[in-house]
Amino acid sequence: EPEVTQTPSHQVTQMGQEVILRCVPISNHLYFYWYRQILGQKVEFLVSFYNNEISEKSEIFDDQFSVERPDGSNFTLKIRSTKLEDSAMYFCASTQGGIGTQYFGPGTRLLVL
Amino acid sequence: GNSVTQMEGPVTLSEEAFLTINCTYTATGYPSLFWYVQYPGEGLQLLLKATKADDKGSNKGFEATYRKETTSFHLEKGSVQVSDSAVYFCALRITQGGSEKLVFGKGTKLTVNP
Numbered sequence: 001e002p003e004v005t006q007t008p009s010h011q012v013t014q015m016g017q018e019v020i021l022r023c024v025p026i027s028n029h030l031y032f033y034w035y036r037q038i039l040g041q042k043v044e045f046l047v048s049f050y051n052n053e054i055s056e057k058s059e060i061f062d063d064q065f066s067v068e069r070p071d072g073s074n075f076t077l078k079i080r081s082t083k084l085e086d087s088a089m090y091f092c093a094s095t096q097g098g099i100g101t102q103y104f105g106p107g108t109r110l111l112v113l
Numbered sequence: 114g115n116s117v118t119q120m121e122g123p124v125t126l127s128e129e130a131f132l133t134i135n136c137t138y139t140a141t142g143y144p145s146l147f148w149y150v151q152y153p154g155e156g157l158q159l160l161l162k163a164t165k166a167d168d169k170g171s172n173k174g175f176e177a178t179y180r181k182e183t184t185s186f187h188l189e190k191g192s193v194q195v196s197d198s199a200v201y202f203c204a205l206r207i208t209q210g211g212s213e214k215l216v217f218g219k220g221t222k223l224t225v226n227p
Contacts, residue, residue: 004156033214042117043157043202043217055212091157095213102215104149106156 002026004105006092012111016081021108023075023092032075033093033102034067036060043091049075082112115140119203119218126193126225134188134221136177136203144205146170146179146186147215151200160188160201193225 005024013019025032034046048055049067066078075094079086089109093102120135138146148160148170161170166181175190186203203218 006156031213035215035217040219042219043204043215045214045216048212048214050212056209056214093157093215101159101162103159104157106154 004092004094004103006090006105006108008108009106010109010111012113013082015084015112019079019082019110021077021079021090021092021110023077023105024073025075025092025094026096026103027073029094029096029103031055031095031097031100032067032069033095034077035091035093035104036088037091037107038085038088046077079110082110084112086110087112115144115205115207115216117203117205117216117218120221121219122200122221122223124221124223126223128195128225128227129192130225132188132190132193132197132223134201134203134223136186136188136218138184138186138203138205140184140205140207143181144207146177147204147206148175148177148186148188149202149204149217151202151220153199157202193223195225195227198223198225 007022032049037043047057047061064080089107091107092105116139145164147162149157150160161172163170163179169178177188200220200222202220204215
């Protein structure tokens with residue numbers, strides 16, 4: 001069964017460093033999403049992406065964040081200058097159509113020290 | 114606004130016990146409702162869904178009915194197994210202008226003991 005994959009599974013970084021989280025969505029899916037879950041809190045929507053542009057973003061997704069689909073298979077989330085409060089589990093998801101079941105990856109646990 | 118409130122965990126049950134995890138929502142319009150499950154070390158997996166009022170979603174012995182009058186989507190299973198130990202997330206889907214996003218509850222950790 002096709003699945004969404006994410007790398008790395010864990011990442012530790014120093015405050016102020018840039019990180020790139022990678023996702024490979026299901027191959028025939030066209031809509032892509034990032035969510036995050038701070039420990040003990042809700043899973044929160046960050047951004048949706050379609051046709052090489054952002055469809056919607058939350059207030060969390062400020063100028064420090066960016067997304068890209070660089071090569072037709074990967075979907076990346078970049079945090080330009082990490083803060084302590086960016087420590088969270090980051091989930092990627094994809095859907096085939098604009099309104100459809102979202103399939104999630106296993107997540108990347110980011111720890112900012 | 115749109116939000117999901119889920120029963121606080123953790124929940125610990127013995128094998129074959131009855132499970133209920135409460136979920137209520139606040140939404141404008143008529144959202145679709147979902148239960149996702151996260152097994153240890155894995156991603157979020159869709160467990161079941163319901164797209165309109167009075168729909169019942171079911172999968173792997175789990176059920177949930179979309180109740181518009183009580184704005185609820187409680188998850189139930191008649192007889193849990195050790196393998197059901199996981200974190201369960203209730204979510205609603207908001208669709209606006211062709212784009213969509215999920216709004217999640219906090220998750221409820223279930224532990225089933227043999």
